[in-house]
Amino acid sequence: MNDTNTGAGTGAAGIGVGVSSARVARLTRAHRAGAALPETFVIEAERLLERSRWEPELDGELTWAYRGALRAAGAIIQHARKKRRRLPAGSAWSRVRVLSDEFGDWCDVFERHARFVARVEMGLEAGLTREVVTEVYQDACEFLDEVRGAVGYLPEVA
Numbered sequence: 001m002n003d004t005n006t007g008a009g010t011g012a013a014g015i016g017v018g019v020s021s022a023r024v025a026r027l028t029r030a031h032r033a034g035a036a037l038p039e040t041f042v043i044e045a046e047r048l049l050e051r052s053r054w055e056p057e058l059d060g061e062l063t064w065a066y067r068g069a070l071r072a073a074g075a076i077i078q079h080a081r082k083k084r085r086r087l088p089a090g091s092a093w094s095r096v097r098v099l100s101d102e103f104g105d106w107c108d109v110f111e112r113h114a115r116f117v118a119r120v121e122m123g124l125e126a127g128l129t130r131e132v133v134t135e136v137y138q139d140a141c142e143f144l145d146e147v148r149g150a151v152g153y154l155p156e157v158a
Contacts, residue, residue: 038151041075045144052137059120062133066117069110069140072147076100079151100150106143113139 045068052064073092080099081087088098093107093114113136119125148154 036078038075038079039153041071041078042144042148042151042153045069045071045075045140045147049137049140049144052140058128058130058133062117062120062128062136065133065137065140066110066113069113069136069143072140072144073110075147075151075153076103102150103143103146106139106146109139110143 048064048068048071052061052068055061055064070092073096076096077087077092077099088095090098091111091114093111096103097107116125116132117136120128
């Protein structure tokens with residue numbers, strides 16, 4: 001997977017920054033066909049949340065945090081795939097709602113965030129604040145923590 005960017009520079013940790021020019025890691029055909037483990041999505045969500053922390057612009061930070069939450073939703077979808085032949089149609093959030101009712105409240109939260117992030121990315125939201133970005137980031141982190149438990153991928157502790 002290549003997560004380099006095309007000239008936007010790098011943050012303090014060597015992570016490429018700049019949403020408009022950076023590429024999100026694309027999952028291979030095997031991943032889309034259901035061969036990826038839920039853990040793969042959890043690891044990618046963690047990477048995107050880290051990228052969000054190093055993003056110098058608020059809109060970029062917001063976008064990477066939301067994308068991290070989407071990858072966490074992908075982990076739930078992949079986890080449920082083991083038990084189903086077909087997945088429900090719709091957005092990631094509508095799929096998660098159908099596949100795992102324990103995350104219904106999170107789906108409501110992130111469906112609202114999805115609309116807001118889309119408006120920010122299109123330049124339709126003026127006055128993006130640190131508080132709003134922090135809220136989306138915190139929600140993504142809390143959601144990912146719950147997803148880790150649901151898919152059985154908990155970090156090792158010393």
